[in-house]
Amino acid sequence: MAKHRYIVVAHAYDKRGRLISCATNNYTKTHPTQARLAHKVGHPERQFLHAEILAGIRAKGKPIHTLKVWRYGADGQLLCAKPCPICQEAIRELQITEVWYSDHNTMVKL
Numbered sequence: 001m002a003k004h005r006y007i008v009v010a011h012a013y014d015k016r017g018r019l020i021s022c023a024t025n026n027y028t029k030t031h032p033t034q035a036r037l038a039h040k041v042g043h044p045e046r047q048f049l050h051a052e053i054l055a056g057i058r059a060k061g062k063p064i065h066t067l068k069v070w071r072y073g074a075d076g077q078l079l080c081a082k083p084c085p086i087c088q089e090a091i092r093e094l095q096i097t098e099v100w101y102s103d104h105n106t107m108v109k110l
Contacts, residue, residue: 034050038086
């Protein structure tokens with residue numbers, strides 16, 4: 001049976017609301033930061049890049065104030081995108097102040 005794959009999109013903003021970086025999840029690439037965080041929270045098998053982590057990497061050290069995350073199903077429907085434990089650890093390490101994620105047809109603050 002084929003594994004369900006979703007598109008997860010993350011946008012990182014500075015304190016003034018300007019877009020710093022954006023990213024999508026990746027089912028084929030990894031990064032040392034993803035591997036370290038996955039191992040740290042006890043999920044070493046989850047090595048492929050999550051959108052939240054890649055957005056943080058692409059911010060290149062700029063402070064991220066707000067992170068917004070959306071998840072889309074194969075049919076384009078908006079789904080729940082609550083950050084997983086790996087991404088929550090990345091959010092803590094990056095000291096992100098606000099996190100918003102999609103929960104079907106609305107955005108929810110974490």
